[in-house]
Every structure is written in C-alpha cells, then in structure tokens.
Amino acid sequence: MxxxxxxxxxxxxxxxxxxxxxxxxxxxxxxxxxxxxxxxxxxxxxxxxxxxxxxxxxxxxxxxxxxxxxxxxxxxxxxxxxxxxxxxxIGIILQNPAAALNPVLSIGDQISEVFRYHDKMSKQDARIKTAGILEMVGIDPDRMGEFPHQFSGGMKQRIMIAMGMAFxxxxxxxxxxxxxxxxxxxxxxxxxxxxxxxxxxxxxxxxxxxxxxxxxxxxxxxxxxxxxxxxxxxxxxxxxxxxxxxxxxxxxxxxxxGLRSISGESPSLSSPPSGCRFHPRCEYAMDICKQVHPDMFLTDIETEVRCFLYNGGQDKP
Ligand code: SF4
Ligand code: MG
Missing domain, CATH: 3.40.50.300 (P-loop containing nucleotide triphosphate hydrolases)
Structure with a gap:
C-alpha cells in the first residue's frame, strides 16, 4: 500500500x-x-x-x-x-550530525526536547523516554548527561537516529x-x-x-x-x-x-541544459535529446528511465 x-x-x-x-x-x-x-x-x-x-x-x-x-x-x-x-x-535524520547537534546541550537534554516539544511531556517522562530511545540505538543511557563532543562520529549518528526515531x-x-x-x-x-x-x-x-x-x-x-x-x-x-x-x-x-564523478560539467541548476539535461555529457545523444525533454519510459525489464533510447522500442545502448 x-x-x-x-x-x-x-x-x-x-x-x-x-x-x-x-x-x-x-x-x-x-x-x-x-x-x-x-x-x-x-x-x-x-x-x-x-x-x-x-x-x-x-x-x-x-x-x-x-x-x-x-x-x-x-x-x-x-x-x-x-x-x-x-x-x-515522518522522522528525518539530517545530514552531518556534527553540525545538526547542539554542542552546548547534553545529549539527554536534546533528545528530551524532542519529546517535550511534540508531546508536551513532563521533564521526568521525557527523560525516561530518552533513556529508552538511547538504549534502542545502542547507547548507554547513563551517558545522557554527556555532550556531543564526547561521542565518536558513529555514536553521534546513533544519536541522530534516536532523534529521528523518537516517535x-x-x-x-x-x-x-x-x-x-x-x-x-x-x-x-x-x-x-x-x-x-x-x-x-x-x-x-x-x-x-x-x-x-x-x-x-x-x-x-x-x-x-x-x-x-x-x-x-x-x-x-x-x-x-x-x-x-x-x-x-x-x-x-x-x-x-561511492559514485564516481563523470566527465563533463555537472549541469547548473539555474540554467539546466535544454531537452534532456544529460545531453551535453551523453555519448548516445541524438538531435531530439537537445530539444525535447524526455518523459519516463518503461524498459523491457519494467524499470522507468527518462531517456529517448527507451521510447518506442529502440535498441538499448
Ligand atoms: Fe542520452 Fe537518453 Fe538523454 Fe538522449 S535522452 S541525451 S540518449 S540520456
Ligand atoms: Mg546532500
């Protein structure tokens, strides 16, 4: 569903x-x-x-x-x-925990704030919830009073996950x-x-x-x-x-x-190329690609691809 x-x-x-x-x-x-x-x-x-x-x-x-x-x-x-x-x-785990976490607030206070903000929970209840959620992501709740700099990069990411998962x-x-x-x-x-x-x-x-x-x-x-x-x-x-x-x-x-960078310039998002946005870097580019913006087409293995090569059963590259 x-x-x-x-x-x-x-x-x-x-x-x-x-x-x-x-x-x-x-x-x-x-x-x-x-x-x-x-x-x-x-x-x-x-x-x-x-x-x-x-x-x-x-x-x-x-x-x-x-x-x-x-x-x-x-x-x-x-x-x-x-x-x-x-x-x-809908929870979100923002990119870059080092920047997303407040350096002057303890971890316990930051997570408790999430509960207090959304659920108007008492301080006490929020602390209990916080302990539970820290445990769930594999952090000892006894470390609640510690500050972000006292945690490793992986632990900071766990803290971000805890906040995203709070509810x-x-x-x-x-x-x-x-x-x-x-x-x-x-x-x-x-x-x-x-x-x-x-x-x-x-x-x-x-x-x-x-x-x-x-x-x-x-x-x-x-x-x-x-x-x-x-x-x-x-x-x-x-x-x-x-x-x-x-x-x-x-x-x-x-x-x-990781994703390798490919030859040619990344397109500007303020003046993207006409037609297919990939055409200046594409080795298969045809005339139509420069003028017409392609829709998503279904391939024969039922994936959706925004490319004229899949329009009307032309051969795949
Ligand atoms: Fe290349 Fe397909 Fe874009 Fe044409 S539509 S430029 S073939 S990616
Ligand atoms: Mg990004």
Missing amino acids: SLLKIEGLRVFFRSGNRTVKANNSIDLEVMNNETIGIIGETGCGKSILGRAIMTLLSENTEISGRIIYKGEDLLSLSENKLRDVRGKN SPELLIADEPTKGLDPETKKSIVNLLQNLVRSKNMSMILITHDLDVAEKICDRVAVMYAGEIIELASVNDILAEPGHPYTQVLLSSLPKK
Whole structure:
C-alpha cells in the first residue's frame, strides 16, 4: 500500500535574479514497509527532496506539486498540523550530525526536547523516554548527561537516529547517514537502521552516495540528475542492468565504494541544459535529446528511465 505519494513536485529557490531549480517535476511513491534509495552526485537535489517532504525549506523557496501523506497534501497543511506530522509521522535524520547537534546541550537534554516539544511531556517522562530511545540505538543511557563532543562520529549518528526515531514514525528520511564513517562503523549504522525499519514496520527514504549501503538496505532506487529522477527501479535491476546512460556511467565504478564523478560539467541548476539535461555529457545523444525533454519510459525489464533510447522500442545502448 502507498504511504507517501509525491506528484509533480517542484522546488525552486530565488537567488538574486537567478532561479535555482533544485527539484523539477518529481513523481515518487513510497510504499508501506519499503526502503527507497535516492542516489546521485552532490548537488543533484537529493537532500532538497528530503527536506521538501518534511516541508523544511527556507523562506525564499517556491514549492509546488503535491506530497500526499495519508490522503492529505502536506503542502496545504497549516504549520500546526505539519508540526505534528514532522517527527511523529515522518522522522528525518539530517545530514552531518556534527553540525545538526547542539554542542552546548547534553545529549539527554536534546533528545528530551524532542519529546517535550511534540508531546508536551513532563521533564521526568521525557527523560525516561530518552533513556529508552538511547538504549534502542545502542547507547548507554547513563551517558545522557554527556555532550556531543564526547561521542565518536558513529555514536553521534546513533544519536541522530534516536532523534529521528523518537516517535517511531511510519516514514524515516535518512540523509547520508553513513557519510564520513569508517567501514566498521558504517556497517553497524546500516545494520541498526535496517533492524529498526524492519522491526517497526517502517518505510524509509535513504539519501545516499554509497551504493554498498543502497544495495544492502534498499528495495528500490531512484537516481537523480540535475534535479530530476532519471531512473527508478528495484535495487537488483538497477545494479544488474542500469538503463539510463547516466546511471550506467555512475555505476561503472567498481568496487562500489561511492559514485564516481563523470566527465563533463555537472549541469547548473539555474540554467539546466535544454531537452534532456544529460545531453551535453551523453555519448548516445541524438538531435531530439537537445530539444525535447524526455518523459519516463518503461524498459523491457519494467524499470522507468527518462531517456529517448527507451521510447518506442529502440535498441538499448
Ligand atoms: Fe542520452 Fe538522449 Fe537518453 Fe538523454 S535522452 S540520456 S541525451 S540518449
Ligand atoms: Mg546532500
């Protein structure tokens, strides 16, 4: 069953007299108990998408389209209602725990604040809840009085997970939860996320650079390029048979330690290329690619690919 449905989402920023088109016509459905990965190079609009779903965007942002959660469009809800949805129904693990955590507040106080803010809980009750949630992510509750700098990078990430999971949301958005972690720590964070999502029957949107992580925990993957989803498929299909020329180059780096950067310039989000946004870097570009913006087409293995090579049964590259 569908949990969240994004339709025609556009997120534009004004920056001086430029408009940065960070997300352009995003359509994406997240099903119950599904983990969906959002992958793509830095600056492709992945994190913006995560923040847009939480309606956590700065004031100079123009956002349009629909984000349907349980029959309601989040973009039309009042700030009060949204505050309820954020955290309680949809949790987010923000990128970069070192910056997201307040250095002068103890961990216990920061997590308790989440409970007190959303549930108007007493201090005492919030402390008890906090102890429980710390235990759940593998941190000794006795360390509640300690400050962020007293925790390692992996432990800080666990604290971020604890905050995102505080109310056992139905949907967790995790933005680069393994970035900057050593391989062992990364593995333990991936296991923790996977276990939490499974045991609590949650759905997750995992924003990541790391294909190993995507392969381990995602059911489906959406590849983003220049603010658009350009391929959507099951993780196994995309790894075995990437359809979009961009995905093919992206995944051709082995071992799958991360996404390799590809030749040619990353497109500007304020003046993206005409037609297919990938055409200046694409070795298969045809005349039509420069003029017409491609829709998503179905391939013969039923993946969705935004590329004219899949329009009307032409041969695959
Ligand atoms: Fe390349 Fe054209 Fe496909 Fe774009 S639409 S990826 S330019 S072949
Ligand atoms: Mg990002």
